[in-house]
Amino acid sequence: MASRGIKDRVAIVGMGCTPFGEHWDKGAEDLLVDAATDAYKSAGVTPENVDAYWLGTMGSGVSGLMLSEALKLDYKPVTRLENMCATGSEAMRNAAYAVASGAYDLVMAIGVEKLKDSGYSGLTGSRPPSDGTDSSMTAPATFSLLAPAYAKKYGVDEATLKQVLARIAWKNHKNGAKNPKAQFRKEVSLEKICASPSVAGMLGVFDCSGVSDGSAAALLCRAEDAHKYTQHPIYLKALSFAAGPAEGYFSQDYDFTTFPEVVASSTDAYKQAGVTNPREQISMAEVHDCFTPTELVLMEDMGFSPRGQAWKDEQEGRFDLEGPQPVNPDGGLKSFGHPIGASGLRMMYEMWLQLRGEAGPRQIKNPKLGLTHNLGGAPGRCVSFVSIVGNSLG
Amino acid sequence: MAGITAYGSYLPYNRLQRAALGAGKGERTVASYDEDSVSMAVEAGRDAVRGAGEIGALIFATTSPPYAEKLNAATIAAALGLPAGLRTLELGSSTRMGLGAVLAGADAAAGGTRALVVAADVVIGAPGGARESGGGDAAAAFVTGPDAEAIARFIGRASATTEILDVWRLPSDPFAKQWEERFGAETLGPIAVDVATRALKSAGIGPADLKAVVLDGTNPRAVAVVAEALRLKPEQLADPLLGSVGRAGSAHAGLVLARVLDRANTGDKLLVLCCADGADAVVLEVTDRLAQHRPLHSVDRWLGAKRADLPYNNYLKWRGILPFEPPRRPEPERPAAPPMRRADHWKYGFIGSRCEACGTGHLPPQRVCVKCAAVDQMREERFADKGCKVATYTLDHLAYTLQPPVVAAIVDFAGGGRLSCELTDVDPKEVKIGNELEMTFRRLYTGQGVHNYFWKARPKR
Numbered sequence: 001m002a003s004r005g006i007k008d009r010v011a012i013v014g015m016g017c018t019p020f021g022e023h024w025d026k027g028a029e030d031l032l033v034d035a036a037t038d039a040y041k042s043a044g045v046t047p048e049n050v051d052a053y054w055l056g057t058m059g060s061g062v063s064g065l066m067l068s069e070a071l072k073l074d075y076k077p078v079t080r081l082e083n084m085c086a087t088g089s090e091a092m093r094n095a096a097y098a099v100a101s102g103a104y105d106l107v108m109a110i111g112v113e114k115l116k117d118s119g120y121s122g123l124t125g126s127r128p129p130s131d132g133t134d135s136s137m138t139a140p141a142t143f144s145l146l147a148p149a150y151a152k153k154y155g156v157d158e159a160t161l162k163q164v165l166a167r168i169a170w171k172n173h174k175n176g177a178k179n180p181k182a183q184f185r186k187e188v189s190l191e192k193i194c195a196s197p198s199v200a201g202m203l204g205v206f207d208c209s210g211v212s213d214g215s216a217a218a219l220l221c222r223a224e225d226a227h228k229y230t231q232h233p234i235y236l237k238a239l240s241f242a243a244g245p246a247e248g249y250f251s252q253d254y255d256f257t258t259f260p261e262v263v264a265s266s267t268d269a270y271k272q273a274g275v276t277n278p279r280e281q282i283s284m285a286e287v288h289d290c291f292t293p294t295e296l297v298l299m300e301d302m303g304f305s306p307r308g309q310a311w312k313d314e315q316e317g318r319f320d321l322e323g324p325q326p327v328n329p330d331g332g333l334k335s336f337g338h339p340i341g342a343s344g345l346r347m348m349y350e351m352w353l354q355l356r357g358e359a360g361p362r363q364i365k366n367p368k369l370g371l372t373h374n375l376g377g378a379p380g381r382c383v384s385f386v387s388i389v390g391n392s393l394g
Numbered sequence: 395m396a397g398i399t400a401y402g403s404y405l406p407y408n409r410l411q412r413a414a415l416g417a418g419k420g421e422r423t424v425a426s427y428d429e430d431s432v433s434m435a436v437e438a439g440r441d442a443v444r445g446a447g448e449i450g451a452l453i454f455a456t457t458s459p460p461y462a463e464k465l466n467a468a469t470i471a472a473a474l475g476l477p478a479g480l481r482t483l484e485l486g487s488s489t490r491m492g493l494g495a496v497l498a499g500a501d502a503a504a505g506g507t508r509a510l511v512v513a514a515d516v517v518i519g520a521p522g523g524a525r526e527s528g529g530g531d532a533a534a535a536f537v538t539g540p541d542a543e544a545i546a547r548f549i550g551r552a553s554a555t556t557e558i559l560d561v562w563r564l565p566s567d568p569f570a571k572q573w574e575e576r577f578g579a580e581t582l583g584p585i586a587v588d589v590a591t592r593a594l595k596s597a598g599i600g601p602a603d604l605k606a607v608v609l610d611g612t613n614p615r616a617v618a619v620v621a622e623a624l625r626l627k628p629e630q631l632a633d634p635l636l637g638s639v640g641r642a643g644s645a646h647a648g649l650v651l652a653r654v655l656d657r658a659n660t661g662d663k664l665l666v667l668c669c670a671d672g673a674d675a676v677v678l679e680v681t682d683r684l685a686q687h688r689p690l691h692s693v694d695r696w697l698g699a700k701r702a703d704l705p706y707n708n709y710l711k712w713r714g715i716l717p718f719e720p721p722r723r724p725e726p727e728r729p730a731a732p733p734m735r736r737a738d739h740w741k742y743g744f745i746g747s748r749c750e751a752c753g754t755g756h757l758p759p760q761r762v763c764v765k766c767a768a769v770d771q772m773r774e775e776r777f778a779d780k781g782c783k784v785a786t787y788t789l790d791h792l793a794y795t796l797q798p799p800v801v802a803a804i805v806d807f808a809g810g811g812r813l814s815c816e817l818t819d820v821d822p823k824e825v826k827i828g829n830e831l832e833m834t835f836r837r838l839y840t841g842q843g844v845h846n847y848f849w850k851a852r853p854k855r
Contacts, residue, residue, distance in 0.1 A: 120723050131737040132729030132838065132846040133758065135814040137802045141790035145804065148827075149786055200799075201788035249814060250756055250764040252806045256786055 003240065005272025006100040008393050011226035011233035012218050013106075014043025017349040020214035020336040021183040028060040028114040029070035031215035035342075036071055036110055039217040043106075043229040047071060050219065051104035053078040056091030056111035057341035059126065067110065084376025085290065086241070087111060088344030089385040092218055093239045099220050106225075110217035111346075113339030139290065140208050142378035144201030146293035149256035154308040162202060164311045165292035166193040169206045171314075172289055172328050175321050176335020178361045183212040183337045207292040212337025216345035218352075223393065232356040237369065238272035238388040240265040248380020261384035262301040262375065269386040270303070275369070278303040282325065282388070283367035284354060286347035288375040289332040298373060299327070302386070321362060329354065329362050344385065347372040355391040367391075396503030397544025398496075398678065400537040402441025402689045403652040404434050404514075405639060405696035407819035407852075408704040415706065417527035420637030424704055425516045425531040427712040427796040428818055428836040431456040432466050433847065434645075435514040436473040436835040438533035440779070441689035443474055443510060446537040450507035451481040453498050455491035455644045458516045459484070460837070460845050462565065469847060470512060472742030473835050475776065481507070485644075489515070489561070489612060490670040492534070492644035497674055499538035500548045508539040515643025518713050520569040530640025534648030545684040546655065546664070550597025550677030552589045556582065558671060561612045568715070575613060583619035586611065586669040590620050593665065593675035601626055605662035605680075606654045608632045610647040611669030620667060638697055653693035658684060691855070699855040701821070712796060723794045728844035739774060744833060744849050746811060747772035755811030777833070782807045782851060784829045789822050794839075801825055805851050818850040830854040 016038025018031050026034075032055075040046060055067040055078055064078025083090040088111030095109035127134075151161045170190050176182040188206060196204035219229070226233035242265040248254035266278070275281045282304070289295040299310035304325060305318075313319065319327035330336070330350035333343060351370040353359040374385040406429055409421040425434060435454060443449060454467040467482040483498060485491035492513030499511035514533035519525025541547060560578045563570035572578070594600060601624040609617040609631065621631060632654050635646075642649055647668040654664055660682040667675040710716035739745040740758045747759035751768035757777060762769050787803035801817040803825070817825065818836060831851040838846045 118724075127727065129730030129733055130727075131733040131741050132841075133737065133741050133848045135802070136726075136793055136800070136816065136838070137788075137814060138723075138790055138792040140792055141788045141800070141802050144788040144790075145786050152827075198789070198791055200790045200792060245764055247764055250760075250812055251754075252785065252810065252812050254812075256804075 003268050003272065005238055006096065007237050007272055008235050009100045009223055010096045010220055010236045011223045012236070012348070012352060013221055013226050013229035013233050014039045014045065014219035015217065015349050015352045016042055017181055017216040017346055018214050019181045020212045020339060020346065022116045023213040024116070026213070028057070028112050029066070031114065031213060032067055032070045032110060032112050035112070035215035035217040036108065039108060039219050043219045045106065045219065045229065047073065050076070050106050050108050052076060052098060052107045054091040054095040054107065054109045055080045056082065056087040056344070058082050058084065058087050058113060060112055060114045060341065083383055085288065085338065085340050086344060086374035086376040086383050086385040087341045088216065088346070089372065089374040089387065090241070090344070092345060092348060093241060093385065095220050096236055096239055099222055106219060106221045108217055108219050109345060110215065111341035111344060112215035113341045114213045115211050115339055116213050138200065139378070140200040140203050143291040143294055144203045145256045146297055146379055147202040150293065150297065153255065153257045154311070156311055158202065161311065162194060164296065164314050165202070165207055166190050167314055168289065168292040168295050169193045169334055171320055172332040172334035175329050175362060176331020179331050179335065182331045182335040183210050184335045203291055209290050209333035210337035212339055214336070214339040214342045214346065216342045216349050218345055218348055232391065234352055234355045234389050234391055235393055236387065237390050238269035238386065240269035240272065240386045241383065243383045244381060246381040254380050256379050258297060259301050259375065259379060259382060259384060261382050262298060262373070265384040265386045266302040269388050273388040275388065279305070279325065282369050282371050284326045284329055284364050285371040285373065286330065286332070286350050287327055287373040289328055289334055290338060290375065294375065295327065302373065321364070326364055329359065329364060344372065344374040347374070348387070348389070351389050355389065395541040395547060396500050396538055397541055397547035397681070398536045399539035399543040399545060400442045400446045400687055401652050401655055402438045402535045403649055403691065403693045403696060404437035404533040405693070406434065406531050407699060407701055409700050409702045410704050410706065410709050411702065412527050415527045421702065422527065422640035423530045423532055423642070424709055426819060428838060428850065430460045430837050431458045431514040431516055432460050432469050433835050433837050434531065434533035435470050435512040435535065438514065438535035439470060439474050439510060439512050441691055442535035442537050444690070447508055447539065447543070449476050449480065449510045449537070451483070451502045451509040452476060453483045453485065453495040453509055453511045455485040455495040455513040456515050457486055457489055457643050459486055469742065472738055475743045476510065488671045489644045489646070490668050490672065490674055493647045493666060493668040493674045493676065496536055496538070496648065496676060497551060497553070499536065503538035503540065508537060511536045511538060513645040513648050515645050517640070517643045518569060518715070521710065521715060525570060525572070528636070528640055530642040532639055532642035532645045532649045534645050534652050536648065543683070544681050545687050546678040546680045548676060549679045550593045551675060552592035552596060553674045554585050554589050554672040556585055556672040558582065560671065572612065575615060578613035579615035579619065582611065582613055582616040582669050586616055586620045586667060586673045587623040589673040589675045590624060590665065590667050593677050597677040599663055599677070603663050604630055604665050605658065606630060606632045606664050608647055608650045608654060608664070608666040610634065610641070610650060610667065613669070616669050617667065649693065655684065656688065656692040656694065660684065695855070708797070721794050721798070723792065726794055726839045726841040726846070728841035729846045741848055743776060744778035745774045745776045748775045753810070755807065755809065757811050757813040777807055777811060778849065780807050780809065782831045782833065784825060784827050784831060785812065786827055787817070787825050803851065805831060816850045817852060819852045824853070
């Protein structure tokens with residue numbers, strides 16, 4: 001038994017990403033066409049060159065037909081999949097394995113979500129018929145449990161923690177202000193963030209990611225073929241995934257200051273990629289900042305900060321765009337919203353830009369390794385995805 | 395012979411001040427937005443069945459059944475974990491059915507079947523009317539069984555049935571109506587006196603032998619006639635709880651009786667009369683077992699646990715009288731019949747599982763142990779009466795509810811086990827990690843015409 005990984009065997013050779021936001025004038029199919037067309041163009045290919053597709057959407061459509069009809073595909077295999085908020089990353093992970101296996105030469109991973117048609121606040125989704133006993137907590141409520149637990153465990157007073165969380169939102173909005181594809185392209189002051197109306201627990205509106213529509217796509221091939229399509233491919237160093245047994249929902253030992261699933265998936269990813277010191281070796285990361293305390297805890301679970309220290313690192317600007325280890329340089333879920341199926345690929349799109357030196361005003365100097373992280377579920381009961389990518393082999 | 399062998403009562407946490415209605419003094423109890431006659435019946439029943447022997451019959455009386463068709467009593471039975479071979483009866487249409495149920499329970503007990511008798515009501519009236527201010531919400535439960543177990547023996551009874559338009563309501567009407575008070579008083583008064591007299595005669599005692607008298611009815615003047623006719627002294631008359639509870643429909647006579655039993659002594663003789671569409675009366679004699687078999691919660695304990703300042707518009711919203719802006723969230727889905735049936739021990743009985751290999755508790759019940767991964771080595775375990783505490787919590791302003799914010803908590807149970815659930819009957823400002831809680835059976839919501847019952851936690855009362 002082993003998670004061997006496919007380091008350096010698969011490359012991303014083209015990507016596309018729609019602007020994220022309230023696309024009142026576009027349906028999910030339109031967004032798919034936009035993202036796919038961008039990706040084809042980016043790799044200099046036509047749909048005939050692409051052998052198979054993986055479509056990630058949580059609930060904006062069903063089956064591969066959603067994509068094959070939208071793109072009028074020529075009887076190609078399309079896998080539609082869902083893995084909660086990690087859906088987009090999961091499409092890419094499975095597409096990568098198909099290429100690595102030799103089954104196909106060039107494949108597309110594409111994700112989409114159309115959230116703004118529901119008329120509701122926050123995320124909604126239909127559940128299978130149930131006995132009606134499931135917890136009714138909303139997503140912000142479940143993630144808000146992290147904040148007081150973290151404060152208590154590490155002796156941070158709640159007023160200080162509130163400032164730390166606000167700074168995370170401030171940082172991500174500041175980065176998003178530099179990104180033409182972001183839903184929110186404005187800086188937001190710390191005062192405004194702290195004064196925003198309460199949603200759940202310590203979380204105000206500005207501690208929560210927005211609600212938006214969007215789509216993103218990636219074309220993948222075996223590494224040795226990458227230069228057929230682009231001068232500057234990026235290489236997959238690690239792909240890891242963990243679905244937890246929901247221990248935190250059963251066991252009194254779980255204290256809401258960590259995601260064991262993130263620890264498991266990042267540990268596995270570092271092993272695949274040969275990373276021994278993530279705090280030093282990972283140049284930048286796109287992480288799942290669905291709510292500000294999530295980003296705080298992720299920094300510790302992924303080894304970017306020692307336990308109990310992430311709040312200081314955040315305050316000292318370690319994860320700022322100009323800092324030693326930028327986190328969410330594109331603005332994160334905070335600035336992009338979270339069209340579920342698309343988010344994981346949107347994160348990868350920033351890696352694509354940064355590792356190729358195309359990130360414009362957000363460009364990080366000479367990045368080597370980037371990490372993307374996607375989380376689905378709630379503290380105590382979630383799935384976690386981690387990828388590591390780089391711009392050179394070895 | 396037969397008797398009451400155990401009892402319990404329940405009053406909801408919220409009180410509406412009559413002053414807020416411009417309707418005089420005192421307060422009325424108000425079932426919360428997540429309560430109904432079934433959930434309150436469960437709460438009263440829990441105290442009554444604790445330590446009672448095997449229950450063979452359940453008799454449920456209410457004029458506010460959550461379902462017009464579907465056995466409401468079956469939900470109560472499932473929540474109380476009563477045996478599958480149970481006989482059930484459901485009585486309604488008149489507030490006299492609460493005491494009628496006690497008489498039916500006495501008959502069942504005399505026939506050798508131990509019965510749980512529960513009456514519960516949510517009483518609403520048209521805004522501004524006397525029923526709104528004078529009504530109350532409550533539940534009372536009694537176990538009837540053999541003489542040898544009795545805390546109070548049935549020693550006399552009498553009944554009368556009268557065709558009269560006194561209180562009435564069409565199935566389609568939300569609010570009951572009542573004919574002129576003087577008509578009811580003068581017509582029903584003599585009938586009540588006759589029933590009381592016959593009941594005492596059947597017990598072979600006189601009015602002066604009575605330690606306490608419970609007089610309940612749709613028409614206070616009709617029952618006042620009884621006190622006058624029997625020349626009862628003021629100290630014989632039980633507090634009718636009209637100032638602190640309000641008349642709680644079919645539960646009311648039982649509720650006042652429960653409070654009498656809370657303070658009764660061996661040998662006390664009691665008369666309970668309920669006058670509505672005729673009258674029922676029962677005479678009881680308290681035995682020496684009462685002192686050892688009182689419920690965990692006295693009526694006074696419920697009376698003392700309250701939020702006194704419920705705003706009137708909350709009350710109107712909760713009862714569906716006042717339309718309001720719903721939260722911008724999807725309306726809850728109705729629960730589905732097969733999953734509810736599969737999970738009935740969990741959903742209603744709050745029965746989780748414990749791993750026999752390593753002892754880990756699981757809520758809801760699991761087949762595979764979260765600690766040791768043993769498969770199918772679980773035994774059922776009821777968590778409903780276990781103490782629990784707040785492991786952590788949050789206030790959810792986004793969730794769909796009639797009473798924002800939802801107080802959502804991770805609840806840890808004594809002896810192991812954890813559940814994510816809602817807190818109810820709680821001031822959000824008072825919630826702290828470590829707060830002691832207890833579980834309470836509630837109606838979470840009604841989705842597409844289906845009531846969704848499950849358990850919540852509340853601060854220990």
